[in-house]
Amino acid sequence: MKMLTFFRRTAKEILRDPLNIAFGIGFPLVILLLLTAIQSGMPVSLFAIEELTPGISVFGLSFMTLFSAMLIAKDRSTSLLQRLYTTPLTAEDYILGYTLPLVPIAVAQSIICYIVALLLGLEIRVTILYAVLSSIPMAVFMIALGLLCGSIFNDKQVGGICGALLTNLAAWLSGTWFDLELVGGAFKQAAYALPFVHAVELQRAVLQGDPAGVFPHLWWVLGYACMTVLVSILVFTRKMKKE
Amino acid sequence: MDSIVISNLTKKYKDVTAVDRLSLSIRAGEIFSLLGVNGAGKTTTLRMLSCLTRPTDGDAMLHGKSILRDMQAVKSMIGVSPQETAVAPNLTSRDNLEMMAGFHGFSREKRRMKTAELTEQLGLHEILNKKARMLSGGWQRRLSIAMALVSQPRILFLDEPTLGLDVLARSDLWDAIRALKGKTTIILTTHYMEEAEVLSDRIAIMKNGRHLLTGTPDEIKNKAETDRFEDAFVKLVKEGN
Numbered sequence: 264m265k266m267l268t269f270f271r272r273t274a275k276e277i278l279r280d281p282l283n284i285a286f287g288i289g290f291p292l293v294i295l296l297l298l299t300a301i302q303s304g305m306p307v308s309l310f311a312i313e314e315l316t317p318g319i320s321v322f323g324l325s326f327m328t329l330f331s332a333m334l335i336a337k338d339r340s341t342s343l344l345q346r347l348y349t350t351p352l353t354a355e356d357y358i359l360g361y362t363l364p365l366v367p368i369a370v371a372q373s374i375i376c377y378i379v380a381l382l383l384g385l386e387i388r389v390t391i392l393y394a395v396l397s398s399i400p401m402a403v404f405m406i407a408l409g410l411l412c413g414s415i416f417n418d419k420q421v422g423g424i425c426g427a428l429l430t431n432l433a434a435w436l437s438g439t440w441f442d443l444e445l446v447g448g449a450f451k452q453a454a455y456a457l458p459f460v461h462a463v464e465l466q467r468a469v470l471q472g473d474p475a476g477v478f479p480h481l482w483w484v485l486g487y488a489c490m491t492v493l494v495s496i497l498v499f500t501r502k503m504k505k506e
Numbered sequence: 507m508d509s510i511v512i513s514n515l516t517k518k519y520k521d522v523t524a525v526d527r528l529s530l531s532i533r534a535g536e537i538f539s540l541l542g543v544n545g546a547g548k549t550t551t552l553r554m555l556s557c558l559t560r561p562t563d564g565d566a567m568l569h570g571k572s573i574l575r576d577m578q579a580v581k582s583m584i585g586v587s588p589q590e591t592a593v594a595p596n597l598t599s600r601d602n603l604e605m606m607a608g609f610h611g612f613s614r615e616k617r618r619m620k621t622a623e624l625t626e627q628l629g630l631h632e633i634l635n636k637k638a639r640m641l642s643g644g645w646q647r648r649l650s651i652a653m654a655l656v657s658q659p660r661i662l663f664l665d666e667p668t669l670g671l672d673v674l675a676r677s678d679l680w681d682a683i684r685a686l687k688g689k690t691t692i693i694l695t696t697h698y699m700e701e702a703e704v705l706s707d708r709i710a711i712m713k714n715g716r717h718l719l720t721g722t723p724d725e726i727k728n729k730a731e732t733d734r735f736e737d738a739f740v741k742l743v744k745e746g747n
Contacts (some may be wrong), residue, residue, distance in 0.1 A: 268608025274593060279596040333594045342588035346653070349556050350609045351578060
């Protein structure tokens with residue numbers, strides 16, 4: 264019951280902020296439309312819709328980190344969290360209450376992204392459904408990262424770190440805007456050491472109905488998700504006790 | 507009957523002693539103010555009493571429950587309105603109240619009943635469906651107090667409840683606090699002399715983490731041999747060691 268109340272509160276707080284909707288859903292769609300328009304005038308296939316959509320879907324997930332971190336950081340700075348610490352809520356209530364509502368929001372965001380892609384020419388196929396589902400491990404990673412950042416940073420820092428740095432990292436190191444093979448070297452190595460490109464390649468493989476192509480990307484994303492969930496829970500509960 | 511008994515409560519942060527061996531008793535149903543200049547230890551005391559900060563030494567019993575050993579029992583009997591307004595900004599006032607009721611495990615029916623009751627008690631009708639971030643400072647404070655009252659606390663902590671409010675909003679809030687007198691033990695911290703004098707049954711003056719004296723506003727004025735409470739406070743704090 265208490266966790267459900269927290270769930271509703273988190274969902275309302277995020278969905279009632281027009282900036283969240285504009286950036287979280289609107290911005291990735293604008294990029295999808297823009298790059299598709301650019302592709303239509305290009306002789307080479309740089310932004311083919313079946314390659315681009317998984318990339319935009321993963322890019323959109325980076326806003327889940329921003330939403331989650333900003334909410335927690337603001338709750339800390341306005342002392343709302345302090346008020347809640349004086350109620351009978353448990354650590355699980357806080358952690359699940361802050362994170363679980365973002366999973367359906369992330370899935371909805373991915374669904375909207377694919378619906379727009381269908382309107383832009385993506386072929387209808389059952390693998391779209393699986394592609395949406397395959398975004399969940401990355402969504403969990405992004406949401407847990409938000410819990411971690413919100414526990415450590417204040418709302419201004421969160422704006423810079425999650426709003427600017429992370430969204431750029433998710434964009435540039437995902438292999439969506441350009442082929443990482445073209446850059447190569449340390450840049451490519453760094454990109455493949457992080458989960459973004461793996462999440463995109465995982466979703467591309469699922470969309471193309473290529474089960475073998477799912478690996479090893481799924482392990483990378485799951486590994487990052489599990490590690491971040493554990494670290495964020497540890498840091499959040501530690502900060503909770505300290506505060 | 508004592509609602510709170512504080513014994514040698516101490517909080518140290520590295521080399522700084524924020525609260526130094528504070529001992530006092532607060533009676534059930536009274537409005538009790540902690541008064542002091544910045545750094546006196548008022549907010550730290552409140553944080554320790556509301557189980558937000560663990561004391562370095564000493565203990566306090568709230569209706570017989572220790573803030574060290576019976577934290578859940580203490581949490582179930584207190585309401586806290588922090589110095590910041592501490593409301594959920596994109597939720598309406600009604601949502602905020604129902605949210606707090608939900609966190610205390612109330613059923614849907616009881617949540618609605620409690621919201622209606624507090625709306626009546628604190629005159630929140632006109633802001634009930636407005637988002638908290640759209641409210642003026644005065645209304646946010648009032649909502650904050652209502653949120654602290656949702657759990658029907660036996661003890662209510664108000665940390666600087668009228669900080670930053672204009673004269674009218676402050677006066678309205680004083681009326682709301684006075685209306686709670688007798689039903690709930692209220693402990694408030696304030697910088698404002700007039701607020702402490704007008705609202706409190708008794709006042710404890712603190713300086714540098716130490717308790718200087720406790721008394722009714724008249725007793726404090728008599729002790730300082732002044733007619734004005736503010737003069738009494740200044741004199742006693744300057745003389746106090």
